[in-house]
Amino acid sequence: MTETSELCRLDRRKRAVVEAARALFIEQGFERTTLGDIVDRAGGSLATLYKVFGNKDGLLEAVVFEKAVSGADIIDSSVAGGGSPAQILHRIAEDLHAYFLDPEVVSLVRIVIGRSISDRDFVRRFFERTATRTQSALTTVLSVWQAEGVAMHGEPEALAEIFLDLIVSDLHAEAISHGLGLRHSSDRLRARTEFFLTGAKITDR
Amino acid sequence: MTETSELCRLDRRKRAVVEAARALFIEQGFERTTLGDIVDRAGGSLATLYKVFGNKDGLLEAVVFEKAVSGADIIDSSVAGGGSPAQILHRIAEDLHAYFLDPEVVSLVRIVIGRSISDRDFVRRFFERTATRTQSALTTVLSVWQAEGVAMHGEPEALAEIFLDLIVSDLHAEAISHGLGLRHSSDRLRARTEFFLTGAKITDR
DNA sequence: GCAAGGGTGTAATCACTATTACACCTTCGC
DNA sequence: GCGAAGGTGTAATAGTGATTACACCCTTGC
Structure with missing residues (x-):
């Protein structure tokens, strides 16, 4: 498995989502930020977000522990x-x-x-x-x-x-x-x- | 204050609602507490709650500033x-x-x-x-x-x-x-x- | 007793949003 | 070019919960 290319793409997506999520969480708070907002800002799709982070809580975890x-x-x-x-x-x-x-x-x-x-x-x-x-x-x-x-x-x-x-x-x-x-x-x-x-x-x- | 009789009924209701709301907010947080929960606990009715406090935020205000x-x-x-x-x-x-x-x-x-x-x-x-x-x-x-x-x-x-x-x-x-x-x-x-x-x-x- | 008005209970309404399903594209190694 | 594996966009699903509407029941002052 030549995973580098796979991970690269996925990783870029992951990073973009986390960054958009962080910005939006900071701006409007966690509850008020919808996954739709995040996808709009990060690009990509809701399906990917769920595949990578499991659910909204998982995304918060990723955002918080990064910082x-x-x-x-x-x-x-x-x-x-x-x-x-x-x-x-x-x-x-x-x-x-x-x-x-x-x-x-x-x-x-x-x-x-x-x-x-x-x-x-x-x-x-x-x-x-x-x-x-x-x-x-x-x-x-x-x-x-x-x-x-x-x-x-x-x-x-x-x-x-x-x-x-x-x-x-x-x-x-x-x-x-x-x-x-x-x-x-x-x-x-x-x-x-x-x-x-x-x-x-x-x-x- | 000889207004006790007039204020009494409304006031008792108000107090019961605020008290129930405080307990529930403390227990589960603001967002997770539904107005239904509060009415269940305080007795009375949703209609009265809205008449007295306007909306959920108004109720929070009453709860917080009381303490x-x-x-x-x-x-x-x-x-x-x-x-x-x-x-x-x-x-x-x-x-x-x-x-x-x-x-x-x-x-x-x-x-x-x-x-x-x-x-x-x-x-x-x-x-x-x-x-x-x-x-x-x-x-x-x-x-x-x-x-x-x-x-x-x-x-x-x-x-x-x-x-x-x-x-x-x-x-x-x-x-x-x-x-x-x-x-x-x-x-x-x-x-x-x-x-x-x-x-x-x-x-x- | 009895109207009138405030309080009550219930059942809509209405909006929102997490989550899932699914049919279509892109990419990438070959 | 090709064929999967994986990504994308969109449209359900589904549950929730604030807010409103409305028809009833007490209390209360007379």
């Missing part, structure tokens, strides 16, 4: 940049914030929350791949610092949780309030990271 | 209890937390978020009555303390925001993750309040 990236990679690469704990935390804060406030991510989160009422398992899998993993990555970073002799007040896990709450809370707020006049300036972010450093009694050097 | 209490009252009564700033903040934290983690409140928030995609105005009004008002109440409290000479590091408004993020973030997490193994112990709450006091450099007398 469900954990912040762990962001944290790791921020750490790799080197510097003092304070410098690294400032960098992590900025990078995470930028990622989590990406409008597409926010919209997807909003959709996932909406579905959480009827499908708990779905939302569990989503957050295991995103929030949970991000938190353990940060916990690890703090633990390592602690082992290296960096002074800090509190358990790494609890501190990681607090830090993420301070930084990512804007994602929650955005997802919840739909951009209700939040100011997420760079200064504000720096101030919060400083607040964290003070609260955790992490002294730079 | 949309701001945390401002909670804050005010915590303050009225007296004590040092630290003591008061600990009390506020506990009371707010208890209120915001009430399963009914969490479920309603989840529903509101779900609707936010299609109806921004609705969610705006909801959060203006709840979160926004809570935050200004706390800002006022901190400002007063500051004026009275309590040392603190940072603007009252920014600090109020941070405090609420630290304390109420569990509401977000609950609403978002649908109770994905969160531990919200009393110790954890106290630790976070302590963290806040340290970060804000508020010294207790």
